[in-house]
Amino acid sequence: MAQPKRLDPQRLISTLVDHDVEFIVVGAIAAIAQGGPLMTEDVDITPSRDPVNLERLAAALTKLDARLRIPRDPSGIEFPIEPRFLGSVDSWTLKTPSGDIDLLFAPSGTAGYEDLRRGALSVALWGQEVLVASLPDLIRMKEAAGRPKDLAQIPALRQTLELRRERRQS
Amino acid sequence: MTQAELGRRVGRPQSQIARWETGRVEPSLETLRRLVRACGFELTYSLANYDDSYVPYIERLLEMSPQERIEDALEREAIFGEIRGAA
Numbered sequence: 001m002a003q004p005k006r007l008d009p010q011r012l013i014s015t016l017v018d019h020d021v022e023f024i025v026v027g028a029i030a031a032i033a034q035g036g037p038l039m040t041e042d043v044d045i046t047p048s049r050d051p052v053n054l055e056r057l058a059a060a061l062t063k064l065d066a067r068l069r070i071p072r073d074p075s076g077i078e079f080p081i082e083p084r085f086l087g088s089v090d091s092w093t094l095k096t097p098s099g100d101i102d103l104l105f106a107p108s109g110t111a112g113y114e115d116l117r118r119g120a121l122s123v124a125l126w127g128q129e130v131l132v133a134s135l136p137d138l139i140r141m142k143e144a145a146g147r148p149k150d151l152a153q154i155p156a157l158r159q160t161l162e163l164r165r166e167r168r169q170s
Numbered sequence: 171m172t173q174a175e176l177g178r179r180v181g182r183p184q185s186q187i188a189r190w191e192t193g194r195v196e197p198s199l200e201t202l203r204r205l206v207r208a209c210g211f212e213l214t215y216s217l218a219n220y221d222d223s224y225v226p227y228i229e230r231l232l233e234m235s236p237q238e239r240i241e242d243a244l245e246r247e248a249i250f251g252e253i254r255g256a257a
Contacts, residue, residue, distance in 0.1 A: 033236035
């Protein structure tokens with residue numbers, strides 16, 4: 001697979017939406033969409049584990065030509081994109097011609113899609129409404145993950161949350 | 171844990187827990203300590219240097235739409251990618 005020159009979140013997200021996949025954008029893209037001063041090289045999503053949704057997710061990933069992302073093979077490796085197989089583990093790190101996409105069914109510190117949906121925000125991205133995880137939930141995930149790179153981002157996310165609240169109140 | 175259960179543990183109505191959760195009302199520090207303890211944790215404090223260096227940048231991002239913010243981040247990533255490639 002040729003290496004994508006640049007992440008194309010529009011195509012990744014639009015393909016999921018076109019296949020009616022129920023998902024919540026998490027990770028840096030969700031934070032950036034709300035004003036977080038972060039950078040990213042991939043799209044992270046939390047899909048619903050509902051069996052019908054897993055079928056839709058499998059169809060979308062097939063359309064995106066998703067392959068397993070592994071450190072020693074830049075082109076990734078093929079894997080069976082089957083609904084039950086997708087739902088059998090908590091996370092997948094995938095590579096597509098439109099950039100990397102990670103499926104996180106149970107992000108750290110959360111119980112997954114239903115848990116995140118309660119606080120999620122609907123934002124307009126490329127002409128469609130997309131659910132993104134709230135900043136408090138993103139902070140919760142980073143605190144639970146506890147890796148240095150996650151912890152380092154928390155102060156900036158808290159500042160973003162405070163500034164958004166100040167704007168709403170003024 | 172449900173809001174009703176947390177309310178029972180701290181002796182407050184579920185509606186009050188809901189107001190705290192949504193951020194419409196903020197609990198006092200002492201109440202927050204009791205809420206945290208009711209969840210089985212201890213609230214601890216530590217001091218850190220305040221760093222507001224991101225604030226002007228966040229303020230600028232908040233003037234943009236969500237899509238514009240993502241596109242801005244992708245532009246930055248591309249620029250830094252070129253710099254990394256040149257180094």
